Amino acid sequence: MSSTRLVSSLHVIPMSQGVHQADSITGETFSLGATPVMVHCDKQQTNYYNDLSGIGSATMDSTFVIHQIIISVLVVAGFVCTKTILDNVRRRTAKISVILIGGGPIGLTALLVAARCCRVARIVLYEELCRKAMFCTPHQIAFDVKSVHFLKRHGVDFDNIEGCWDAGCFYTRLAVFQEYMLDIAPRVGKPVDIRTGTKFTSESLRDLERISGRKLVIACDGSSGQAAQILGLSDEFVQQSCRAYGAVAALDRPSECQVPLPERYVHNLHFDLTAYGSDTSEVDGYNGFSFKVFGTSRNRYMTLSIPKCESPLVKSLRTVLDRSMMRNIFLKCFNTYKSSSEPNLSDPLAVKYMKFSPRLFEIRLSQRVENTAYFQEPDMFVLAEGEAARCYNIHTGMDVNVGLRGLMALPTFLSGIAVADTDHAILKVLTQKNKDAERVCREFTRTGLAEYHLSRSARV
Numbered sequence: 297m298s299s300t301r302l303v304s305s306l307h308v309i310p311m312s313q314g315v316h317q318a319d320s321i322t323g324e325t326f327s328l329g330a331t332p333v334m335v336h337c338d339k340q341q342t343n344y345y346n347d348l349s350g351i352g353s354a355t356m357d358s359t360f361v362i363h364q365i366i367i368s369v370l371v372v373a374g375f376v377c378t379k380t381i382l383d384n385v386r387r388r389t390a391k392i393s394v395i396l397i398g399g400g401p402i403g404l405t406a407l408l409v410a411a412r413c414c415r416v417a418r419i420v421l422y423e424e425l426c427r428k429a430m431f432c433t434p435h436q437i438a439f440d441v442k443s444v445h446f447l448k449r450h451g452v453d454f455d456n457i458e459g460c461w462d463a464g465c466f467y468t469r470l471a472v473f474q475e476y477m478l479d480i481a482p483r484v485g486k487p488v489d490i491r492t493g494t495k496f497t498s499e500s501l502r503d504l505e506r507i508s509g510r511k512l513v514i515a516c517d518g519s520s521g522q523a524a525q526i527l528g529l530s531d532e533f534v535q536q537s538c539r540a541y542g543a544v545a546a547l548d549r550p551s552e553c554q555v556p557l558p559e560r561y562v563h564n565l566h567f568d569l570t571a572y573g574s575d576t577s578e579v580d581g582y583n584g585f586s587f588k589v590f591g592t593s594r595n596r597y598m599t600l601s602i603p604k605c606e607s608p609l610v611k612s613l614r615t616v617l618d619r620s621m622m623r624n625i626f627l628k629c630f631n632t633y634k635s636s637s638e639p640n641l642s643d644p645l646a647v648k649y650m651k652f653s654p655r656l657f658e659i660r661l662s663q664r665v666e667n668t669a670y671f672q673e674p675d676m677f678v679l680a681e682g683e684a685a686r687c688y689n690i691h692t693g694m695d696v697n698v699g700l701r702g703l704m705a706l707p708t709f710l711s712g713i714a715v716a717d718t719d720h721a722i723l724k725v726l727t728q729k730n731k732d733a734e735r736v737c738r739e740f741t742r743t744g745l746a747e748y749h750l751s752r753s754a755r756v
């Protein structure tokens with residue numbers, strides 16, 4: 297009976313693990329059923345019992361048990377408090393490095409977002425083109441109202457960028473925007489290492505290993521980039537139909553200057569193609585085509601689009617391969633709806649300088665199936681953004697905005713990954729980012745074309 301009681305208040309060490317020679321310590325050996333246990337009672341505790349020899353053994357035991365419980369509670373509370381304080385300090389000071397691959401508009405905007413995040417300690421940007429080559433890209437980019445607000449919030453000063461405004465949207469040359477962003481990058485108050493003329497390859501993974509601590513690598517290397525795959529993301533894409541058909545044309549007029557121009561568009565266009573032997577009769581629900589001209593005055597782009605329908609005209613333009621028919625449609629549309637200050641496009645110039653799709657194709661949005669991941673061994677998050685994550689198979693004249701929508705969740709993601717310290721927390725931030733990417737694609741598949749192409753009222 298007494299042995300059982302003592303065991304409950306003293307250290308119990310199984311014989312197999314404990315000291316085998318009872319003589320060497322102040323202890324006794326008891327037999328409790330089949331398992332021999334060693335009761336290990338140190339000198340101090342023995343004296344304690346000796347001193348209390350006059351008091352009833354029940355009172356003595358309960359006082360001792362209460363003391364032990366209080367001490368244990370204090371130790372546990374102290375441990376919990378210290379851990380909570382240390383966790384809070386670690387959370388408040390947790391920092392990550394951000395590595396960006398691609399110095400297009402999305403990579404450079406991601407750089408700005410990362411630079412303004414207090415969780416980011418340093419930033420590295422890889423861009424395969426040298427600065428001179430970067431500034432030679434001819435085409436224009438157009439920021440819609442939401443993107444303009446987002447960029448302004450992150451410090452972009454549109455008053456210092458050459459371009460033009462129309463209905464709250466900002467139109468500029470891609471090269472102009474890149475030059476501005478690279479110019480402000482060193483002034484963002486964070487160590488930024490810009491490696492232009494440096495292509496990211498599988499060899500570059502070794503450079504990443506040398507960056508200590510947690511890191512986020514963002515692949516923003518455009519629609520034909522390989523970085524996401526090199527970093528371990530699956531290269532699988534799914535295509536979502538936008539329930540519309542379209543065709544594009546690009547016109548390079550060497551005699552014109554690279555002046556940014558607002559887009560011009562018109563809706564409910566009908567074409568008479570009987571001269572080409574095509575049936576142009578209409579069926580119920582046929583809305584006609586939307587036509588858009590955008591780009592700089594030198595590099596002009598045109599897009600024709602129509603919601604999916606069974607009109608004989610649409611069927612002809614989808615199946616009949618008659619290049620002159622399509623060229624004539626673009627030529628006539630351009631001359632009718634271009635801005636009044638632009639010169640007309642003649643037949644010979646169209647033949648020489650205009651490239652176009654020979655027939656209508658289905659408009660789709662491609663979306664990377666896996667756009668974020670975490671690799672434990674190098675403590676590295678990987679993310680794909682911009683056209684490396686999603687893009688249309690047609691130019692809408694507003695393409696850059698799809699990529700910028702994805703970046704709007706980046707500040708939350710950066711903060712989340714900096715403090716995520718358990719598998720559960722890591723999974724939670726990844727899931728959240730994936731859901732956001734899904735939402736961006738869903739919205740653009742459902743309403744993006746309508747917003748940028750199909751259903752806005754004509755302003756020409």
Ligand SMILES: Cc1cc2nc3c(=O)[nH]c(=O)nc-3n(C[C@H](O)[C@H](O)[C@H](O)COP(=O)(O)OP(=O)(O)OC[C@H]3O[C@@H](n4cnc5c(N)ncnc54)[C@H](O)[C@@H]3O)c2cc1C
Nearest residue numbers: 398400401402424437438496517518682683693694695696
């Ligand atoms: C002809 C044309 C006309 C367009 N017109 C318009 C328009 O009028 N309005 C509009 O809003 N949008 C327009 N766009 C679309 C717009 O340019 C894109 O949406 C936008 O540039 C996508 O940005 P991004 O940063 O995702 O990719 P990109 O702009 O393609 O940038 C990717 C960058 O990554 C770099 N890179 C690639 N691989 C590597 C590597 N391995 N290592 C390091 N760097 C690498 C590339 O050099 C490039 O600089 C047009 C596009 C084209 C092609």
